[in-house]
Amino acid sequence: MIVRDYNTAKATRTVGAKGWDSTRLLLKEDGMGFSFHITTIHEGAELNLHYTNHLECVYCISGEGSIEDKATGEVHAIHPGIMYALDKHDDHILRGKTEMVMACTFNPPLTGREVHREDGSYALEADPL
């Protein structure tokens, strides 16, 4: 059994860049077959994201914002209780009206060494980073 506390893991397991940070509570090395992160989208952030190599589920714990599906132009409001799943590796824009705290699950699991690439994706482990 693995037990981790986001409140303390924030100091040691967090990565981030402009507009977001993410605390990796579970990574590939934990052997769960998925990774699990608590991600904060900063107030006013606008992030172009396209996880061409991963499926992601996001659940909004707090805050307000939106997600734009670039394939259809649809904009879905995000507030506590909203879950979105990028089951088609959906190209999207995430906007934080306020700071948003999200629980994120990735399949395949992130290794913790990924960086966001120019196209908004994370590379797979075998890809150059």
Add this chain to the structure above:
Amino acid sequence: MIVRDYNTAKATRTVGAKGWDSTRLLLKEDGMGFSFHITTIHEGAELNLHYTNHLECVYCISGEGSIEDKATGEVHAIHPGIMYALDKHDDHILRGKTEMVMACTFNPPLTGREVHREDGSYALEADPL
């Protein structure tokens, strides 16, 4: 892209039994490779659980309680921010001191037809329910 709202899904996607209920926001049919649920542990509940066929990650959004690892006897406090991962199919007792709201990810994904069996596990799809 799948978008679901826990606040409305509660009425249509919730299962439960004594001491708990769970809203299945993603199931196997959604094709994510895991399932994702918002589960409420009721105040005072004491649940013997042993997912012999599944790995589970649980993140506490609200409430207070504990998890007892039956293999070691260790009791870990649960409060908002605590994540536990049953990476060894750990036999455990979950106790709700107050009502607890948890974000749960299962691998393999639940189909939505599982029931808790006598031994505290969920059967796999091919198993008799």
